[in-house]
Amino acid sequence: MAEHKRQNVLALADTVTDTPAAAADKNALQAMEAERDKALAMIAAREDILQIVAHDLRNPLNLVKVGGSLLRKMVRSGGAPSVDAGRVGEVADSLMTAVRRMERLINDLLDLEALDKGSLRLVRGPANAWMIVTEVLDEMRPRADDKGVGIVAEMPRRAIAIECDKDRIAQILENLIANAIKFSPKGSRVTVRLKEDDGDARFEVADEGPGIADADLPRIFDPFFRAKVAQGRGLGLGLSISLALVRAHDGAIWAESAQGKGATFVFTVPSHDVRRDTVEMPAIRMPGWNPKRN
DSSP: OHHHHHHHHHHHHHHSOOOHHHHHHHHHHHHHHHHHHHHHHHHHHHHHHHHHHHHHHHHHHHHHHHHHHHHHHHHHHHOGGGSOHHHHHHHHHHHHHHHHHHHHHHHHHHHHHHHHHTOBOOEEEEEEHHHHHHHHHHHHHHHHHHHTOEEEEEOOSSOOEEEEOHHHHHHHHHHHHHHHHHTSOTTOEEEEEEEEETTEEEEEEEOOSSOOOTTTGGGTTSTTOOOGGGTTSOOSOHHHHHHHHHHHTTOEEEEEEOTTSOEEEEEEEEOSSOOSSOEEOOOBOOOOSOOOOO
């Protein structure tokens, strides 16, 4: 009904005598309609985001609730000396897994808000790309072990100097490796490579999972986009945030995949003209989908 009235108003505007005043009124009306449509779209998008957040927080919160209940029953069943230490350890591990999932979701939302406002800043300085990869792999191996997935590193023996925000480069790597583990079948492996490539440090994360459909490949860096195989498994923010962070480092990021044959995510960071001090860079915003490739 509202759309019908809108069309009637626009049709009436078309019948008004073609005078400068009438044309201005018509343009103003069309501008108001465009703003209204934009506002409605933003409201709908916000509602979708809230539903996704509520859904993705519910599962880890349920894990915490169940784990806490189990721990309470164990302690009350016969006192602390009778508690099975192994079982307590399993419950504690599940609680920590749930906490990490919630922490990652909250951090992604905070980063997205900062990017939208143009208030996310980098602190860039000299760093060793080899060391960043090594530290991230040490952090991610337990998660891979829990899934039954192996992690293989292929890196040069010597250091590769880059100018970067070390925490943010680690964040990008953690996101890519976490995704690779998530989509890797048990018994497969994730390969992390670091190499020099025409003045850049080139990072690669390859998995042996289902791959990415051709129709999804151009959209995987869009905020809140989740491929069909990933429905219900995260907000879909990690890759879009990674895109913004890589571009802020004057680098490039892209994915290569053939469905059924795994996926490889690649990003580069310039390894020349490295500063010797640290410096806070201008705030960055979320870019649109238009990755450059070398």
